[in-house]
Amino acid sequence: MMTVPLDRSYADQLDAADDLAGMQQAFVNLEPDMIYLDGNSLGRLPRAAVDLADDLVRRQWGERLIRGWNEGWFDLPERIGAKIARLIGAAPDEVIVADSTSVNLFKLVVAALRAQRGRMRIISDDLNFPSDLYILQGVVDLLGSGHEIALAYSADGIHGPVETILSLLDHNTALLTLSHVTFKSGFLYDMKALTAAAHAVGALTIWDLSHSVGAVPIDLNGSGVDLAVGCCYKYLNGGPGAPAFLYIRRDLQERLINPISGWMGQRDLFNFDLDYAPTAGLRRFLTGTPPIMSLALIEPGVDLILAAGIERLRAKSIAQTEYLIELWQQRLAPLGYTLNSPRDPARRGSHVSLGHPAGLGIDLALINELNVLPDFRAPDNIRLGITPLYTSFRDIYIAVERLAQAVIEQRYLKYQSNRPTVT
Template sequence: MTISTDLAYADRLDAQDDLGHFRDRFMIAEDELIYMDGNSLGRLPMAATELATDMIHQQWGTRLIRSWNEGWFTAPERIGAKIAHLIGAHEDEVIVAESTSINLFKLVMAALRLQSGRAHILTDDLNFPSDLYILQGVIELLDKQHQLEIMPSADGVYGPVSALQARLSEQTALLTLSHTVFKSGYLYDMAALTAAAHDAGSLVLWDLSHSVGAVPVDLHAANADLAIGCTYKYLNGGPGAPAFLYVRRDLQEKLLNPLSGWMGQRDLFDFKLDYQPAPGLRRFLTGTPPMMSLALIEPGVELLLEAGIDKLRAKSLRQSNYLIQLWQRELEPLGFTLKTPREAQQRGSHVSLGHQEGLRIDLALINDMQVLPDFRAPDNIRLGITPLYTTYRDIYQTVLRLKAIVTERLYEKYSTDAPIVT
């Protein structure tokens, strides 16, 4: 795509966008604000505000406990089944439960139990740190009977594919990676790495948090074993919304939830004193779901299904390519580096730009330029492209405002002390 650097060109691209009308389905409270952080927290779907009102006044206020038999109890499976269509899974292989970290803990513990006799856990240093914290905690809990190996990326952008494949062995119990890397947006070849792990007898667990809703995922085609993911990024499910987990059908009866709880009990209203896991994926539920936040995931998922993940991916790639070309023309001469793969097939839906003054530039962008990105140490300014509502005008204006911050040295008034949330 050959680009022009004027605003009229961006507006022409927006006029030609057949997904552009979906932006009207989200709350846009500040017309002048450019939101480039949907890869951290998605915008609020208008349908979710209507559902929230109904949840409070009708389902909770009027129907009270009767609502458990009117859709609440089956919501984890119902919403999970819809997410399944976005990630290439059967409807009965995905369920919404607890948080991403808790789901990771449950599946890692279950996988290691199934892989008894193997002590090696393999990941990379591009994985989300909280995933590593869970792995480290599991090892402590299991009396340090397992070893975690973290393979380094050579450049902090691309995954160490060859090194990971070389380290797989008959001792590897589990390979676990982020499908889309949170800093650089690097996208792993799920099928190739899963096949390599299976050749070594290892299970594979994928974190889909930065993929689901933005990148086509086909868990079946990759023969993936396990996966987790959050719902508050590209799924637009709301802050702290419950996460989801995936377990391939043939593994469901072989794996046990280490957090055995009431919602995962076979006959939960028999109130038997001995735990018996429910059949299928419901065994991976633990506590009573938080119905308000759980229910509000559904409108965002339905918007994505309506738009179609392939169309969303095509737009995402066009927009990220547009952003990268603008970076090369306008920002690279000012010291900005591209910290995201140029290759479309290896790129998720956010673009990271590095700069030695990255933090202070980020603060100026937020406070002076009405652009909301996020920042990841040491120097990554992440620009999230969420095709349901990100416009080409948003991208164009973001690049010009980044340029102005540096050329006018607006960042110099800011401290290098990072805020709590970046």
């Protein structure tokens, strides 16, 4: 491991050489002394979204009223979806914004299982986001057709159990579904290799892109991916609870049936026919009326990522996570912190998890006393989200110093019995 200087001036040198440093100015920052390292859970507010929100309320809703549907609202799911498609290696007509990640996953899992009749196995892993597993369990119970969920278990809780997944794939497998980047450790799967392995036995794939979209390059078409979902409020900076998106490869769109059929997916929806007939293309996977306010506010964040370029963002992310890990090795490992993320940057997303026996107490001390805002995931993970659009090298340096301070000064002791609702 390369040794880096343990001083702030070196971080400032790295910031001075950063050609993306100016992107920070595109975001609202009302607490300039606070180190924000939770963009992997909720991205910052783009300044352009503030202006757009004002226009949405005052002009589009207040002045134009119902006319807004013919002045851009109706096409928003497809228009913003086409922009997201550019970030994930998909065609413009293969991505649409709708509902939440969980609802979209439900739609795609049911549609995939119905298209794979006679195949009963669903494969996932224990590093997947638990909500995804809850959806799978609910679908199996709802369909009542004897499907089974086969989980592959990680040996260390950090790296994806690739070999076990490969061993579970067989001709009874209907579906392989994984998080592209795992939410705790940040492990990054080889999407292309696992998709090919699934296809070799006739299985379909669904990838959850929530912790990778906007942070790492994704090539759904080049990887042969069948289906995918993802959220818009993390690295895409779309706002809390922003609608999500789904991807269906073009050749599957007419084959799959939306299990939550609704009028936004109906052919000739204003004919108000009493029988459902899905429209052509991806729009058939819409259900109810989209929430225009929150949907529209996704666009400014996506535009910023497109302007920066995903390859440049990935390069900076790797440089920053490597810098953080090097500081961990020198400054934090002697204080009992462990690295709970992959060491290989090719297998790591854009957040780094550090473990500590007093992890929750340290997290709360950072938030309440030391002006650093990360998040915590049980049992001991302090997640440090690196968002290259607005995270500086100085932010990382200061955060590491305050992580050290929380242990050296035993700041965590007063919080050991406290557990907030949201961590």
